[in-house]
Amino acid sequence: MSDVLTVPRSRRNVEAALLLLAFAVAVGANFVAGLEREEPFNDYFWRQASTLVGMGILVHLILRIRAKYADPVILPIVIALNGIGLAMIHRLDLPRIENPDFVPVAPQQLTWTAVAIVAASVLLIFLRDHRILRRFTYISLIVSAVLLLLPLTPIGLPINGARIWINVGFGTFQPGEVAKITLAIFFAGYLSTNRDLILLAGKKIGPLQLPRFKDLAPMVAAWLVSIGVLVLQRDLGSSILFFGLFMAMIYVATSRVSWVLIGLAMIGVGTFIALQLFSHVALRFDSWLNAFDPEVYNRAPGGSQQVVQGLFGLANGGLAGTGFGQGRPDLVTYANSDMIIAALGEELGMIGVFAIILLYILLVSRGFRAALGTKDGFGKLLACGLSFTIALQCFVVIGGITRLIPLTGLTTPFMSAGGSSLLANWIIVALLLLISETARRPVRTAAPRESAAVSSASGRGALPRRPKEGSR
Incomplete structure (x- = not known):
């Protein structure tokens, strides 16, 4: 019996065409940003263009060689988002560039972009199969604990009331950004291994099938970790992200609504306790509910000026924006990091913001598509968890800026200033590309004619003999 290959198209040429469009968007946005000061072709323009184009082509070539069946849409989307973010950060630097005490943020962000893409490239080269990560399930848990505890050590740095950064000599780094990846690996490994135990029937209350008490231990642990981050590091955004990640992955693993309801109940309890015990959480909620109150607006710290501006x-x-370089996004505090969506919304308008949100939706949907296509449970859970992480970050950030929910300290993936976030999110992209390549990789199947012949031959002896005439 011989094998034949069911070979899908690699679609790397489609990726190359989309990359050209992404390069045009990224480089064009930076060109328009420079027009404000009539210096569109300055040194930064050429550095940004050469870095993005060169690094994008590098990843594309690696995918052609090492993962030629990977999703062709993910990389162009991320290049476009990263490029738009670099252009806006550069545009926000320009009004203060003549101040001798001002340190431009855009060159630092460009350096981190190169570092992040190199890290993603190394991962694509040396990690041939994402399933290898399943061997490191509990090691990932230990690494996550170490990363989350690092800011509480002497190398930790409190910035703006939150203790989530560490001093790495040449700058600061946020270990929690990497911890969301290692936690996703742990959750995927644990849930794919223990899914059958978790699905064992517990008590049934009405239409809900509740899990057994001992099976709640992982969720309780995740809840306690989230509360610990909130208490010790004073970081509401990371607390929401870590617990939301586990809730999403356990729902994907079990398909039980009861887990989601229990998780929401635990969030409600945790929020109530945090409001009663922690003043910084209470101030965040007060700034959200009473943002336009003059007393709340002018309060320092913990006022609502950032949200209102x-x-x-x-x-x-408005609808079409003031035009790139024509607005006043510099009036908003942390416009290049926490509030970069507000800056983009002012100059690109509602149409521009919707286009950016659509790019994020496409990115997340391609991640979920990779999860649906791969056959191993670990890969499904990991792709779902990583995709949901990006979706949850976008929801929390945009929801906070539009006053749908309280503002948190999370960054907008690939766009906000911050090297830690950029590095972690590019690693997530590399993992999603690897999982999508596994999902679309050719599979050996038996040749139809030979398999049919073998089936008939093997089945002849099992056929019942024809009874003799007259017999019963």
């Missing part, structure tokens, strides 16, 4: 910027942008 962001809303005014979005309103000023």
Whole structure:
């Protein structure tokens, strides 16, 4: 019996065409940003263009060689988002560039972009199969604990009231950004191994099938970790992200709504306790609910000025925006990091923001598509968890800026200033590409004619003999 290959198209040429469009968007945005000061072709323009184009081509060539069946849409989307973020950060630097005490952020972000893409490339080269990561399930848990505890050590740095950074000599780094990846690996490994135990029937209350008490231990542990991050590091955003990640992955693993309801109940309890015990959480909620109160607006720290100015910027942008370089996003605090969506909304308008959100939706949907296509449970859970992480970050950030929910300290993936976030999210992209390559890789199947012949030959002896005439 011989084998034949069911070979799908690699679609790397499609990726190359989409990359050209992504390069045009990224480089074009930076060109328009420079027009404000009539210096569109300055040194930074050429550095940004050469870095993005060169690094994008590098990853594309690696995929052609090592993972030629990977999803062709993910890389162009991320290049476009990263390029738009670099252009906006550069545009926000320009009004203060003549100040001798000002340190431009855009060159640092460009350096981190190169480092992040190199890290993703190394991962694509040396990690041939994502299933290898399943061997490191509990090691990932230990690494996650170490990463989350590092800011509490002497090398930790409190910045803006949150203790989530560490000093790495040449700058600061946020270990929690990497911890979301290692936690996703742990959750995927644990849930894919223990899914059958978790699905054992517990008590049934009405239409809900509740899990057994001892099976709640992982969720309780995740809840306690989230509360610990909130208490010790004073970081509401990471707390929401870690617990939301586990809730999403356990729902994907079990398909039980009861887990989601229990998780929401635990979030409610945790929020109530945090409001009663921690003043910084109470101030965040007060700034959310009473943002336009003059007393709350002018309160320092913990006031609502940042949120309100962001809303005014979005309103000023209207439908089509003021034009790149024509607004005043610099009036918003941390416009290049926490509030970069507000800056983009003012100058690109609602149409531009919707286009950016659509890119994120496409990116997340391609991650879920990779999860559906791969056959191993670990890969499905890991792709779902990593994709949901990006989706949850976008929801929390945009929801906070538009005052749908309280503002948190999370960054907008690939766009906000911050090397830690950029590095972690590019590693997530590399993992999603690897999983999508496994999902679309050719599979050996038996040749139809030979398999049919073998089946008939093997089945002849099992056929019942024809009874003799007259016999019963």
